[in-house]
Amino acid sequence: xxxxxxxxxxxxxxxxxxxxxxxVLIGLPxxxxxxxxxxxxxxxxxxxxxxxxxxxxxxxxxxxxxxWREVSALSGDKPLTISLSGGNPAIQPLGPLIAHGHAQGYSxxxxxxxxxxxxxxxxxxxLVLSPKPPSxxxxxxxQAFDDCLRLAAGRPQIALKIxxxxxxxxxxxxxxxARYPALPVYLQPGNHTPPPPDDDDASIDIDGIMxxxxxxxxxVTDDRWFEARVLPQLHVLLWGNxxxx
Ligand code: SF4
Numbered sequence: 001x002x003x004x005x006x007x008x009x010x011x012x013x014x015x016x017x018x019x020x021x022x023x024v025l026i027g028l029p030x031x032x033x034x035x036x037x038x039x040x041x042x043x044x045x046x047x048x049x050x051x052x053x054x055x056x057x058x059x060x061x062x063x064x065x066x067x068w069r070e071v072s073a074l075s076g077d078k079p080l081t082i083s084l085s086g087g088n089p090a091i092q093p094l095g096p097l098i099a100h101g102h103a104q105g106y107s108x109x110x111x112x113x114x115x116x117x118x119x120x121x122x123x124x125x126x127l128v129l130s131p132k133p134p135s136x137x138x139x140x141x142x143q144a145f146d147d148c149l150r151l152a153a154g155r156p157q158i159a160l161k162i163x164x165x166x167x168x169x170x171x172x173x174x175x176x177x178a179r180y181p182a183l184p185v186y187l188q189p190g191n192h193t194p195p196p197p198d199d200d201d202a203s204i205d206i207d208g209i210m211x212x213x214x215x216x217x218x219x220v221t222d223d224r225w226f227e228a229r230v231l232p233q234l235h236v237l238l239w240g241n242x243x244x245x
Pocket of ligand 1: 039040047051086113
């Protein structure tokens with residue numbers, strides 16, 4: 001590892017082992033490396049502590065060696081899947097971390113909105129592309145999104161994951177899925193609850209989430225959209241909006 005010459009990675013938090021709470025790897029034990037900073041600002045972002053510059057003083061510029069020391073301690077040196085999350089982890093220089101982890105037998109899954117493409121996407125084991133629907137207030141740059149797929153070069157397992165709050169989001173999800181018919185699509189009912197400023201109050205609007213979950217199941221089955229999978233965020237059901245679990 002040539003850590004001294006590598007750009008540092010801005011890290012918001014490293015935690016685990018826990019389980020992946022959503023999407024294609026739901027239920028899989030994992031250690032999270034959450035990076036700090038995002039080029040988006042979704043209206044319902046549930047990880048503002050990794051997005052908003054207000055939290056910048058909590059983010060650490062870390063070398064691969066420093067990150068690896070924490071990952072090794074958390075995993076007990078037993079290889080598992082590392083979830084690269086954010087913020088938008090695609091804006092960080094993660095290639096050397098992935099190369100180092102692979103050499104130790106670890107796997108890597110990364111989730112991004114698909115706004116920034118990197119050639120090291122091809123080195124991932126799993127790439128979750130999560131384009132943001134209209135309720136986020138963001139506009140999808142489909143050219144950038146296509147670039148993500150192009151640079152992944154068909155190597156990692158790739159899945160679409162789309163948060164759905166309402167009919168407009170659902171229509172967006174259908175269009176996105178139609179645009180990429182070869183990709184498995186995971187739909188996730190939105191979670192309106194803002195993240196707590198600390199760990200003292202991690203309560204969630206469970207009734208609202210379950211209501212949207214049932215509505216979404218009804219939409220998919222009514223439409224005979226049998227390729228879609230509908231999943232809630234398991235970690236939110238288990239731990240609310242608590243950080244670091
Ligand atoms: Fe938050 Fe993700 Fe949106 Fe960034 S892309 S603002 S991390 S929900």
